[in-house]
Amino acid sequence: MSDAQTAATGQAAAAGCGAPAGGAPVKDAGNQAIVQGKVTKDGAPVGVGYARLLNSGGDFVAEVPLGEDGGFRFFAAPGDWTLRVLAPGGIRTDLGVSAAIGEISEFEVAV
Amino acid sequence: MSRSDVLVDADWVEAHRDDPGLVLVEVDEDTSAYDKGHIRGAVKIDWKKDLQDPVRRDFVDRAGFEALLSERGIAGDDTVILYGGNNNWFAAYAYWYFKLYGHQNVKLLDGGRKKWELDSRELVTDVPQRAATSYKAQEQDSSIRAFRDEVVSAIGSKNLIDVRSPDEFAGRLLAPAHLPQEQAQRGGHVPTAKNVPWSKAAEDDGTFKSDDALRELYGGAGVDFGTDTIAYCRIGERSAHTWFVMHELLGQPNVKNYDGSWTEYGSLVGVPIALGDA
Numbered sequence: 001m002s003d004a005q006t007a008a009t010g011q012a013a014a015a016g017c018g019a020p021a022g023g024a025p026v027k028d029a030g031n032q033a034i035v036q037g038k039v040t041k042d043g044a045p046v047g048v049g050y051a052r053l054l055n056s057g058g059d060f061v062a063e064v065p066l067g068e069d070g071g072f073r074f075f076a077a078p079g080d081w082t083l084r085v086l087a088p089g090g091i092r093t094d095l096g097v098s099a100a101i102g103e104i105s106e107f108e109v110a111v
Numbered sequence: 112m113s114r115s116d117v118l119v120d121a122d123w124v125e126a127h128r129d130d131p132g133l134v135l136v137e138v139d140e141d142t143s144a145y146d147k148g149h150i151r152g153a154v155k156i157d158w159k160k161d162l163q164d165p166v167r168r169d170f171v172d173r174a175g176f177e178a179l180l181s182e183r184g185i186a187g188d189d190t191v192i193l194y195g196g197n198n199n200w201f202a203a204y205a206y207w208y209f210k211l212y213g214h215q216n217v218k219l220l221d222g223g224r225k226k227w228e229l230d231s232r233e234l235v236t237d238v239p240q241r242a243a244t245s246y247k248a249q250e251q252d253s254s255i256r257a258f259r260d261e262v263v264s265a266i267g268s269k270n271l272i273d274v275r276s277p278d279e280f281a282g283r284l285l286a287p288a289h290l291p292q293e294q295a296q297r298g299g300h301v302p303t304a305k306n307v308p309w310s311k312a313a314e315d316d317g318t319f320k321s322d323d324a325l326r327e328l329y330g331g332a333g334v335d336f337g338t339d340t341i342a343y344c345r346i347g348e349r350s351a352h353t354w355f356v357m358h359e360l361l362g363q364p365n366v367k368n369y370d371g372s373w374t375e376y377g378s379l380v381g382v383p384i385a386l387g388d389a
Contacts, residue, residue: 018140060310062288
C-alpha cells in the first residue's frame, strides 16, 4: 500500500460517523450502491428536514439532514429500502427505493 | 437518578436558557450547522477539533479539557445542557466525555437539534460572548470507559452491546449507510455481542423512548440487567448514546463505552470475530 493510500485509510478510520447535510459528496458510484435525490414541496426544495433509510424490516439504517437544495445521499447495500422524509409541520413521507452496486439511484420526493 | 436529572425538553430550555449558571452547548462533528443557526445563547464544541487529540487516537488530556472549557466560559459548577445533530450522538458522546472528566451537572436536550428544527423553533447566528473561566477537571473516570483488552475479556462473560445497524453487525457494511464504505478492516461483530441498534432507543424525532420501552428493548434482546455492560459501535459516538440510555436513564451501575469500537476491534490481529445476523 502506498503512503498516500495509508494516509487516506488512516484518515477514514479517524473520521467520525457524522452525517453531512445533503449526504457525503461523490464523483461517481464506483463500487458503492448510492441512493440519492431531492425533497421538494410545491416544486421548491425543502432545505430543513431529514431523510432516513429503513431496511426491508422497517428498521432504521441511516439518516442525513437535507441539504439546502433538499438533497440527500446514502451509501447502501444492494437491495430494496424505504426512504422516509421528516420535515417541519409534521411531514412524514415514505417511498420505496432500490440500490445496486456501481449505480446511483436517483429519487425526487414531493411532500 | 431520574430522567429529569439528565434530560430536559425544548420547552424547558426556552424557559431557562437565560438562567445564571446554565450553559447551552451544541456539539457536532460538522459545526457548519451551528454556524448557520443555533439555539440562542449556545456555544459550540467541535467533536473533532476540540475533543480529539490531533496526533494520537485519543481524547485531549485533562489540561486540554480544562483549557477548552475555560476558553468557552464554562465553570465547574455550571449546569451544561448539551444538544447536537445526528439524533444527539455527538451530544451524548460529549455528555459521557464531560462525565469522564468529572463534570457533575450536565444534561441532554431530548431530541437535540433535530426535534428543535422539526418544531420550527428559533435558531440564531449570534455567537454569545462568555467570560473565560479557570476550569478544573478531574482525572478520567475509568469506570465508564472500556479499552480493547477488556472487550476481549468480556466475550461470553459480560453484556456486549453492538449498537450499529444490523447490516454493520452482520458484516455487510463497514460504516453507517450515510458514509462511503471503507475497506480497511474486517466486517462483523465481537462474539456474543447482542445487536441493539442505537436507533431503537429513539423515536423518529430523536427523543428517547420511555424507560419501560427501553427496558423491554434491551431485556428482549437478551441483555442481562444484573451483569456489567460494554457498548460499542464504529467509533464510539452511537454507543455513547446507548451508554447514556443504560447508565443515565435506566440507572445501570456498571456500563462502559468502548470508544475504540469497531474501527479498532475490526483491525486487531488475532481477535475473534463473528459474522452474520443476530
